[in-house]
Structure formats: C-alpha cells, structure tokens
Amino acid sequence: MYARCLFCQADLGRNEAIEAFPVGRRLAYDAARGRLWVVCRACERWNLTPLDERWEAIEAAERLYRDTRRRVATENVGLARVADGTELVRIGRPLRPEFAAWRYGDQFGRRQRRAIAMGVGTVGAAGAAVVAGPVLGLVSLSTVWPLLNSVNVLLNARRSKRVLSVPVSPARTLRVAAMHAQRARLVPFGEARWRLEVHGVLPDDASAERWLTMDQPTRSVILEGEDALRAAATLLPRVNHAGGSARTVRDAVAMLDETPDPATLFERVADDERRRFYGRSWQLGEDGVVSRFPTAVRLALEMAAHEERERRALEGELAELERAWREAEEIATIADALLVPGSVTDRLRRLRGSG
Structure with missing residues (x-):
C-alpha cells in the first residue's frame, strides 16, 4: 500500500473512514469496473490503487456514500464528505466528457490558481517596494526594479x-x-x-x-x-x-x-x-x-x-487475472480428476466423442 503520490511524491494523507484502505483524503471509485483511485490533494492527479487492495475498500466506500447525507450528484458522478472529512467521488456510468471534466477540472484549476497567486505575489512585492521604499528612505526607485529582477532570476534559475x-x-x-x-x-x-x-x-x-x-x-x-x-x-x-x-x-x-x-x-x-x-x-x-x-x-x-x-496498467492487471484464472482452472481440473472415478471419466469421454 503506497502512501505518496506516484506523480509528485506528495504525502497522500490518511483517512479513518475506510478501514480496508486508510490512505488518502479523497478517494474516487467505480464499483462497476472495480477501480479505486486516491486523488492527490497537492497535484490533483488520480493514483490507481493496486488490484488486491481495491475490493473491500470499494464496498466500504459505497456503503459510506449511501449512508452520507452530505452529498451532491449529477446523473453519473457523485461527491460525498463523510464524518472524518474524507471525500468520496462515486463514478456511475458517466459519459466520457463528464467524467474527464470531474477528473481533470480540479487538477488544472489548481495549477492556474497557483500560477496566478505567484504572479500576484510578485507584483504585490514589487508594488510594496516601490511605494514603501522611497517613503521610508530605504531604497530609491532606481534600485528597486533591478533588485526584484535579480530575485526573480535567482528563483527561476533554481527551479530550472x-x-x-x-x-x-x-x-x-x-x-x-x-x-x-x-x-x-x-x-x-x-x-x-x-x-x-x-x-x-x-x-x-x-x-x-x-x-x-x-x-x-x-x-x-x-x-x-x-x-x-x-x-x-x-x-x-x-x-x-x-x-x-x-x-x-x-x-x-x-x-x-x-x-x-x-x-x-x-x-x-x-x-x-x-x-x-x-x-x-x-x-x-x-x-x-x-x-x-x-x-x-x-x-x-x-x-x-x-x-x-493508466489503460496499459489496467491491461497488465487483466493479463495477470487471466493467468491466475487459467492456473485456477487447471488446478480445479486436476482436483476434479482426483475425485472422479476413472469409469465416469471414460464414460464422459465416450459421450463427448459420440456428440
């Protein structure tokens, strides 16, 4: 069970609402398709959970969703907040545009708000320096802009x-x-x-x-x-x-x-x-x-x-499921053969041949 976002490495947080899967503060699930995601609150990206950890968690999430009154829903997507603050996103049978809008809207919107905030912060700092600096006699107008520009260059250089x-x-x-x-x-x-x-x-x-x-x-x-x-x-x-x-x-x-x-x-x-x-x-x-x-x-x-x-990850899971199913079928066949008398097996073989 992972605890960090697969994309930005941020801590996914923990919840007390779902005992079978205590990771994450916002969980999205599609019971019909057997999928469970942890939504990272730092980058808003959806982390698909390991196959063997989903089933009990999906059932628990569905029970909680149905028992929660604080919820909003469209025809295909629902959002509920349970007692401990954990948010559940329930996927029904969404049309692709509606599902994608729910899935990516928060992610891209948060990036935009962060970018705007950084821009406003830079402008605000510049404005404060321009107004307060000369008034207080700390710096002159001619030195404010080069100073701010140097700080901005250093910050961008570190990021780059x-x-x-x-x-x-x-x-x-x-x-x-x-x-x-x-x-x-x-x-x-x-x-x-x-x-x-x-x-x-x-x-x-x-x-x-x-x-x-x-x-x-x-x-x-x-x-x-x-x-x-x-x-x-x-x-x-x-x-x-x-x-x-x-x-x-x-x-x-x-x-x-x-x-x-x-x-x-x-x-x-x-x-x-x-x-x-x-x-x-x-x-x-x-x-x-x-x-x-x-x-x-x-x-x-x-x-x-x-x-x-994500589709390729799911394909890998399906291949693993098919392999496990074939192994189970083979084991079941061997077990049946051990329990069935030889005369019955011969009779079945003759019946299949005559058909």
Missing part, C-alpha cells in the same frame, strides 16, 4: 536546474533538465505517424543528483510510439504548469472525446500544428514546440497521455 526522471520504457528512464521541458517538440514522422523530440537529456553516466550543474552537457532524444507516450505523460504536466480555466478544460475534454485513442490525438495535433506553423506568413523558431500550442490542445494531450498510461 531541477532534473526530471522521465520513464520511457520499463527498463529505461531518461534524466532531463527541467529547464528544457518547454522545448519538447511534437512532429509528424513517417510510418510512426508522430514522434516526440526531448531536449536537455543528461548522459547515461551522469551523476544522480536532483539539481543540474552549470557545466552539465545535454543532448536531444527522439522517441516514438509507446516510449513517446510514456515520456509525454511526465513532461506535459511540466509544460502545462499554469493549468487552465474551466472553459479551457471543457474545450480540451471535447477534443479528447472526438478522438478514438491517444495516439490518434497526438498524430492529429502534430499534423495540425505543422500546417498552422508553415501556413503563417512568417515563422519563428522550430515547428511543433509543445509549449506554443493553444492551452486547450496541450491540456488534451496531457489527459490523453495519462489515460493511455
């Missing part, structure tokens, strides 16, 4: 030196300088249909430090297919750090709903953005730079990449 771990396959993880995440490119490419170009990749033999040194050499890596989707699922939240408004999220959900699978969405966006880039009367920089895409497009790509990763 962070190193991201970007899984691209079960056996391969790229270490990418965060300052280069914004330069990732999505472009059409031959039979693979599209590819992702990742900049700022550190050498394989680089030290495992979490912060980038000034003299650290980097390179670019081109990824295709499943490797590209895995990398996109890690890089896009960094590119989309400012989130989006409710209207932008709705536009992104509509775009996601119009495409049959994530790979098709990435392919379509790569083609559309290339045509848009070269259709202008002037071009600046390279085509396909993801950070320059419209916000709704970037959010839709992040949703698609995340859902694809």
